[in-house]
Amino acid sequence: MSYTCDLCITxxxxxxxxxxxxxxxDCKSYVRRPKIxxxxxxxxxxxxxWPLLSDLITMLSNFTTYVSRDDAGYNKDISYADxxxxxxxxxxxxxxxxxxxxxxxxxxxxxxxxPWVIKSVHARLTSPINLVKDLECIKCINIVDYxxxxxxxxxxxxxxxxxxxxxxxxxxxxxSYIASLLTAPTRLGMSLRQVxxxxxxxxxxxxxxxxxxxxxxxxxxxxxxxxxxxxxxxxYAQYVSELEEPRIAEYHYMxxxxxxxxxxxxxxxxxxxxxxxxxxxxxxxxxxxxxLKFMGPTNREVVLGRLVKLHxxxxxxxxxLRGIISNVVTIATEQWGPxxxxxxxxxxxxxxxxxxxxxxxxxxxxxxxxxxxxYEEMFxxxxxxxxxxxxxxxxxxxxxxISSTDVVYNxxxxxxxxxxxxxxxxxxxxxxxxxxxKLYVESVxxxxxxxxxxx
Amino acid sequence: xxxxxxxxxxxxxxxxxxxxxxxxTEYDNLMIYEKEGLLGRVVIEDISGLGEWRKAYLYQLLRSxxxxxxxxxxxxGNVKSLSEVIPITxxxxxxxxxxxxxxxxxxxxxxxxxxxxxxSEGGLRKEVDCIEEIYWKASEPYNLMLLALTLMSYKSLxxxxxxxxxxxxxxxxxxxxxxxxxxxxxANTFCNNETPITSGCxxxxxxxxxxxxxxxxxxxxxxxxxAKSVVRLLLAIQYCIFSRYNKSIKVHILLSKAFVDQSxxxxxxxxxxxxxxxxxxxxxxxxxxxxxxxxxxxxxxxxDYLKSLTRKHKVLIIIIGDYSKYILTKVLTxxxxxxxxxxYILVVPEVMxxxxxxxxxxxxxxxxxxxxxxxTNGKISCKEFIKLLQYKALLLRWxx
Numbered sequence: 139m140s141y142t143c144d145l146c147i148t149x150x151x152x153x154x155x156x157x158x159x160x161x162x163x164d165c166k167s168y169v170r171r172p173k174i175x176x177x178x179x180x181x182x183x184x185x186x187x188w189p190l191l192s193d194l195i196t197m198l199s200n201f202t203t204y205v206s207r208d209d210a211g212y213n214k215d216i217s218y219a220d221x222x223x224x225x226x227x228x229x230x231x232x233x234x235x236x237x238x239x240x241x242x243x244x245x246x247x248x249x250x251x252x253p254w255v256i257k258s259v260h261a262r263l264t265s266p267i268n269l270v271k272d273l274e275c276i277k278c279i280n281i282v283d284y285x286x287x288x289x290x291x292x293x294x295x296x297x298x299x300x301x302x303x304x305x306x307x308x309x310x311x312x313x314s315y316i317a318s319l320l321t322a323p324t325r326l327g328m329s330l331r332q333v334x335x336x337x338x339x340x341x342x343x344x345x346x347x348x349x350x351x352x353x354x355x356x357x358x359x360x361x362x363x364x365x366x367x368x369x370x371x372x373x374y375a376q377y378v379s380e381l382e383e384p385r386i387a388e389y390h391y392m393x394x395x396x397x398x399x400x401x402x403x404x405x406x407x408x409x410x411x412x413x414x415x416x417x418x419x420x421x422x423x424x425x426x427x428x429x430l431k432f433m434g435p436t437n438r439e440v441v442l443g444r445l446v447k448l449h450x451x452x453x454x455x456x457x458x459l460r461g462i463i464s465n466v467v468t469i470a471t472e473q474w475g476p477x478x479x480x481x482x483x484x485x486x487x488x489x490x491x492x493x494x495x496x497x498x499x500x501x502x503x504x505x506x507x508x509x510x511x512x513y514e515e516m517f518x519x520x521x522x523x524x525x526x527x528x529x530x531x532x533x534x535x536x537x538x539x540i541s542s543t544d545v546v547y548n549x550x551x552x553x554x555x556x557x558x559x560x561x562x563x564x565x566x567x568x569x570x571x572x573x574x575x576k577l578y579v580e581s582v583x584x585x586x587x588x589x590x591x592x593x
Numbered sequence: 594x595x596x597x598x599x600x601x602x603x604x605x606x607x608x609x610x611x612x613x614x615x616x617x618t619e620y621d622n623l624m625i626y627e628k629e630g631l632l633g634r635v636v637i638e639d640i641s642g643l644g645e646w647r648k649a650y651l652y653q654l655l656r657s658x659x660x661x662x663x664x665x666x667x668x669x670g671n672v673k674s675l676s677e678v679i680p681i682t683x684x685x686x687x688x689x690x691x692x693x694x695x696x697x698x699x700x701x702x703x704x705x706x707x708x709x710x711x712x713s714e715g716g717l718r719k720e721v722d723c724i725e726e727i728y729w730k731a732s733e734p735y736n737l738m739l740l741a742l743t744l745m746s747y748k749s750l751x752x753x754x755x756x757x758x759x760x761x762x763x764x765x766x767x768x769x770x771x772x773x774x775x776x777x778x779x780a781n782t783f784c785n786n787e788t789p790i791t792s793g794c795x796x797x798x799x800x801x802x803x804x805x806x807x808x809x810x811x812x813x814x815x816x817x818x819x820a821k822s823v824v825r826l827l828l829a830i831q832y833c834i835f836s837r838y839n840k841s842i843k844v845h846i847l848l849s850k851a852f853v854d855q856s857x858x859x860x861x862x863x864x865x866x867x868x869x870x871x872x873x874x875x876x877x878x879x880x881x882x883x884x885x886x887x888x889x890x891x892x893x894x895x896x897d898y899l900k901s902l903t904r905k906h907k908v909l910i911i912i913i914g915d916y917s918k919y920i921l922t923k924v925l926t927x928x929x930x931x932x933x934x935x936x937y938i939l940v941v942p943e944v945m946x947x948x949x950x951x952x953x954x955x956x957x958x959x960x961x962x963x964x965x966x967x968x969t970n971g972k973i974s975c976k977e978f979i980k981l982l983q984y985k986a987l988l989l990r991w992x993x
Contacts, residue, residue: 201749232606232617233606325608503756505607505740537756538760539753543946544732544734547783548987549792549795570915571940572942572986572987576795576987579793592921592922593922
């Protein structure tokens with residue numbers, strides 16, 4: 139079997155991990171051969187890449203696992219074999235929205251008497267993990283020299299102490315990129331691609347605008363972002379559309395992404411590189427959105443469209459609204475994440491003649507967006523630790539549980555919530571219709587029609 | 594209370610909530626010990642037959658990222674013979690589960706987590722009744738808590754519990770046993786046998802007696818089998834709600850242009866009414882007085898038509914599952930200054946959790962489509978159907 143290589147994260151001349159796609163014209167083979175995460179033996183709890191891997195483990199476990207680490211972010215007890223097994227265990231879990239195979243590269247082993255060599259060979263031959271040949275990184279779409287990237291970021295942090303926490307944010311961005319490539323062809327899988335891509339887009343724009351990272355690192359992140367979009371419209375869309383069973387079961391419509399055979403990675407990258415220099419977030423997101431929507435035959439855009447719509451709707455409402463906004467209430471949709479939170483905040487702040495002092499964001503979520511709730515919080519804590527970025531992210535976010543069907547429970551929760559809020563509240567009612575309509579109607583009743591939108 | 598027992602622990606995967614409404618696993622007993630940031634979770638399974646061995650593997654697969662201790666106790670099957678075949682841990686009766694290790698207790702002596710009653714005090718009935726009430730009134734947050742209790746790390750579990758707690762109380766609690774306390778709070782709030790309260794813009798079914806037109810807005814993406822399910826649902830609404838008022842209700846099914854373009858087979862179901870008469874409370878009920886509008890040029894025309902209906906009639910807008918929030922906003926916001934009568938809106942979920950308890954006080958099944966959940970032996974029960982609507986469908990009046 140041959141592969142195309144999506145990503146290669148290296149340690150100088152050697153490799154930490156790959157993400158590869160089996161190359162096969164028969165799309166149905168994607169069921170049997172999804173993407174492959176290949177982990178090399180340079181990964182362990184003491185390696186430079188461990189903080190990134192620990193984020194990736196948390197995300198791929200669907201937040202059932204948080205990795206313990208020391209103050210510096212490492213765990214000396216975690217061996218390479220542990221990492222391979224942890225990824226393998228999560229790859230076969232029934233409750234995670236990811237689908238991938240775990241592979242270990244073939245090694246050239248000359249020693250044949252040492253116990254650890256025999257143990258390692260035996261483990262490979264008896265484990266249900268794939269063996270892949272060491273790929274040439276040069277053929278990969280994205281090649282990241284992680285150690286070099288880390289040292290560049292640390293050098294930058296030396297110049298400016300306030301950027302000490304930037305490497306951990308970049309780790310989470312890269313982990314989000316890898317996780318997005320590995321999502322399953324399910325409804326939640328598609329949503330998470332959107333959420334990760336939106337978070338990546340916004341953060342990429344902000345760190346570019348604020349010139350927080352060296353150009354080489356920025357260029358690496360731009361390539362990753364372009365590839366997230368490209369992969370969603372090409373490989374993933376093809377993957378979803380060709381699967382026989384979801385189509386018969388009318389399941390595929392839930393995972394709606396038009397296949398774009400016309401799309402070229404280079405075109406997306408060119409667009410990203412040009413647009414990242416524009417004046418504001420809305421123009422950046424809107425530019426990518428219009429490029430994807432109008433340049434193709436389908437006239438549809440699924441990755442960033444929600445952010446554009448939210449920004450436009452909130453802005454147009456706020457232009458007519460007088461008075462302070464101290465609290466914002468919203469319902470988490472399947473695309474809820476750091477991207478939505480920051481774009482809502484940006485839209486609120488972009489209308490100058492409204493004196494906005496948002497003290498608190500209250501987010502109602504249903505059980506089906508639990509992953510998004512945890513991801514947003516994890517991302518927010520990371521971005522808030524980077525001094526220059528923290529002002530773009532609301533700090534006071536409170537989560538409450540709502541139900542998509544239980545009207546009695548919703549009555550209690552919404553009544554409780556509205557009883558503590560005053561007229562300086564703005565309500566963005568979205569997501570599942572039963573709670574969204576209830577929240578919208580009661581908010582219009584309490585705060586007036588100008589202070590609530592149903593979107 | 595630091596130690597308690599949850600029974601009938603059905604866990605649903607929220608990822609599958611729209612498509613597969615069956616539990617991914619079910620535990621007979623989940624013992625929770627919680628004190629000062631320390632949490633113990635132990636499952637005690639009853640062996641009801643030789644087939645139980647398969648669960649050992651299922652549990653392992655589900656809990657791949659989190660070790661939940663499972664003990665196996667004798668109920669109807671033989672724990673000794675099973676433990677000789679597969680590596681399971683028999684449950685020692687009594688279990689020394691208290692802090693000092695000396696005061697051993699029997700499982701049956703443990704207080705139930707929701708009601709605080711003990712089995713020996715006849716508390717089993719009360720606990721099962723409470724679980725049933727919670728499934729009617731707060732099934733999703735309860736499932737989220739069970740999912741977190743059985744499959745998630747303590748860190749995630751604490752966050753979810755705090756989210757549920759603040760939802761119920763508008764404030765965080767500093768109590769050390771907050772998981773058990775939140776379960777008790779859920780029970781105290783919802784295990785009270787009260788019918789849903791009406792407040793704000795919420796409406797009761799009895800208010801619908803003045804309605805004379807139903808405007809049905811089917812969801813995009815629907816195909817023939819779901820359209821047939823919608824037809825049955827509409828027949829049940831027409832018969833169970835309005836026939837008792839001897840009212841002739843006109844049903845307008847409004848199909849948007851996008852719906853007609855995408856779902857030709859569903860359009861046929863509505864036009865040809867490819868569903869035979871349905872048995873409701875022993876009566877054969879068919880569709881009468883229905884009108885299907887499928888020639889709207891765009892959403893604006895549909896919005897105008899809906900507005901014109903609300904001008905002339907007392908309308909109940911029926912939405913099944915989801916609908917364009919853009920259209921809804923356009924219609925609702927125009928009503929304030931358009932001289933229209935304020936319509937009622939009914940949003941019916943396609944799938945939901947509803948409990949069925951058997952005579953052995955085990956929860957037999959949870960979940961399903963609304964009409965199917967009200968159907969027994971091919972007959973829809975209006976009583977069941979109305980109860981489902983009361984607890985699982987949003988009915989409100991645009992009272993702004």
